[in-house]
Amino acid sequence: MSILIAEDNVAQRRYVCELLEREFPEYSPLIEVSDGEEAIQTTLEKRPELCIFDIQMPNLSGVKAAKKVWREYPQAKIIFWTQFPHEIYINEIRKIIRSLDPQPAYGFIHKNNPESRFLRFVATVLEDGADMIDPAFKDSFKRPLLTEFEAEALRYLALGLSNWAIARKCSLSQRGVESRLANLYEKLFTSLSEGTENESYDKLAYNVRTRAFFESLRRGLINRDELEKSESELANWIERDRKRFLNEKR
Numbered sequence: 001m002s003i004l005i006a007e008d009n010v011a012q013r014r015y016v017c018e019l020l021e022r023e024f025p026e027y028s029p030l031i032e033v034s035d036g037e038e039a040i041q042t043t044l045e046k047r048p049e050l051c052i053f054d055i056q057m058p059n060l061s062g063v064k065a066a067k068k069v070w071r072e073y074p075q076a077k078i079i080f081w082t083q084f085p086h087e088i089y090i091n092e093i094r095k096i097i098r099s100l101d102p103q104p105a106y107g108f109i110h111k112n113n114p115e116s117r118f119l120r121f122v123a124t125v126l127e128d129g130a131d132m133i134d135p136a137f138k139d140s141f142k143r144p145l146l147t148e149f150e151a152e153a154l155r156y157l158a159l160g161l162s163n164w165a166i167a168r169k170c171s172l173s174q175r176g177v178e179s180r181l182a183n184l185y186e187k188l189f190t191s192l193s194e195g196t197e198n199e200s201y202d203k204l205a206y207n208v209r210t211r212a213f214f215e216s217l218r219r220g221l222i223n224r225d226e227l228e229k230s231e232s233e234l235a236n237w238i239e240r241d242r243k244r245f246l247n248e249k250r
Helices: 010-023 036-046 062-072 087-098 115-128 135-142 148-158 163-170 174-188 199-205 208-219 224-249
Strands: 003-006 031-033 050-053 078-082 106-110
Touching: 003 010, 003 036, 010 115, 031 036, 036 050, 036 062, 050 062, 050 115, 062 078, 062 087, 078 087, 078 115, 087 106, 087 135, 087 148, 106 115, 106 135, 148 163, 148 174, 148 208, 148 224, 163 174, 163 224, 174 208
Parallel strands: 003 031, 003 050, 050 078, 078 106
Antiparallel strands: none
16 A cells, blocks of 8 residues: 655655655555656556645646546546646646546645645545545636636637637637637626626626636636646647648638
């Protein structure tokens, strides 16, 4: 029996290991890894009783690592222990969990929690096989899930793409993009003024795309790390699509 800790910060990894070795000695020695790729490889090889994944790690995030682990080892119990509880990660975790049958036991907790709560999370997921969500983020786990397109569209809006470009990027019609963006706005803004006496004013007063960007930042549905990755990927796509566009015009 063993517990695996995936954490790139050496001091934090040692702290968790020493804490768990003291409180759960029957699972010693613990397995330590420092990045997402190593977490996948070691988990599939060693099949630990519990994995504790940091979310932001080199090479591969803890969320993407968990997705690959669960694909081949669906019984894996994983606690996401993070300093960046952005909703972008929570949305992805919820989608992954929903896609699995049976659904695995998992936990989600902020690193700033006291030791007693962290240890309770570990015991509940490890020994009881029950899910545990940090109370500070339960509202985020209840909000409407974003589809794959909606999650991507938020990044495209933040990076300045027009509906025309999003349609080409996603192989959709512009009308299809507009319809999907309307659904996204409904999920983001639960207090829309549609159908009320304020509707006509609000449509003149607000730019809905900019408001969507603000709401996404506020809730952590986009963040700098993910935007930088998207910008790099988008630059490559723009270069290819610009050539395609010029060929179409000839």
